[in-house]
Amino acid sequence: QKEVEQNSGPLSVPEGAIASLNCTYSDRGSQSFFWYRQYSGKSPELIMFIYSNGDKEDGRFTAQLNKASQYVSLLIRDSQPSDSATYLCASGGNQGGKLIFGQGTELSVKP
Amino acid sequence: GAVVSQHPSRVICKSGTSVKIECRSLDFQATTMFWYRQFPKKSLMLMATSNEGSKATYEQGVEKDKFLINHASLTLSTLTVTSAHPEDSSFYICSARDARGGQQETQYFGPGTRLLVL
Numbered sequence: 001q002k003e004v005e006q007n008s009g010p011l012s013v014p015e016g017a018i019a020s021l022n023c024t025y026s027d028r029g030s031q032s033f034f035w036y037r038q039y040s041g042k043s044p045e046l047i048m049f050i051y052s053n054g055d056k057e058d059g060r061f062t063a064q065l066n067k068a069s070q071y072v073s074l075l076i077r078d079s080q081p082s083d084s085a086t087y088l089c090a091s092g093g094n095q096g097g098k099l100i101f102g103q104g105t106e107l108s109v110k111p
Numbered sequence: 112g113a114v115v116s117q118h119p120s121r122v123i124c125k126s127g128t129s130v131k132i133e134c135r136s137l138d139f140q141a142t143t144m145f146w147y148r149q150f151p152k153k154s155l156m157l158m159a160t161s162n163e164g165s166k167a168t169y170e171q172g173v174e175k176d177k178f179l180i181n182h183a184s185l186t187l188s189t190l191t192v193t194s195a196h197p198e199d200s201s202f203y204i205c206s207a208r209d210a211r212g213g214q215q216e217t218q219y220f221g222p223g224t225r226l227l228v229l
Binding site for chain 1 (some may be wrong): 143145153154155157160204208216217218219220221222223
């Protein structure tokens with residue numbers, strides 16, 4: 001069974017710190033990886049996607065992909081209380097267009 | 112951008128009635144849309160893949176006669192919950208796949224529909 005694993009948390013970080021969210025996947029055929037943010041009671045919104053090994057930066061967010069280790073991470077620099085949400089990791093590219101979602105990591109940024 | 116709308120945002124209905132939920136891609140064409148449901152504090156559960164002009168593909172355990180999906184155009188997919196019962200109460204979320212620019216797998220989510228069946 002193709003799986004994406006995340007630590008459910010909650011992960012608590014102080015305001016201004018770096019939040020590090022991690023994700024592993026089992027399907028070596030996965031080609032694309034996504035991070036979504038979901039606020040309580042709302043639907044997921046796309047933060048970033050990454051296809052290639054290495055780092056990809058967008059503002060305060062950096063996605064990291066290591067295909068050899070089947071590992072994806074999301075770093076949030078200068079964390080703000082407004083970043084408090086559940087972060088969903090997803091893999092795709094080998095499931096006929098479907099994405100495989102992890103169970104999400106709850107992040108809490110304390111003022 | 113890639114905007115997906117969903118209507119209605121919230122619906123309350125009596126047990127035994129049918130409820131239709133619409134999902135629209137507003138600024139792009141989506142040959143594929145997906146329907147998910149989510150229970151409180153739980154992860155997304157994919158129900159079905161909706162393909163424009165063809166039958167939907169349902170995930171294991173999802174009753175196709177219970178959850179009717181129609182994808183009549185490149186911008187609209189509908190989910191009808193037939194003969195709804197209280198156990199169908201959930202947060203239903205659609206997504207649309209944006210294949211522009213080589214982003215073959217990127218899915219953008221609608222705002223969701225909260226269904227309460229009394």
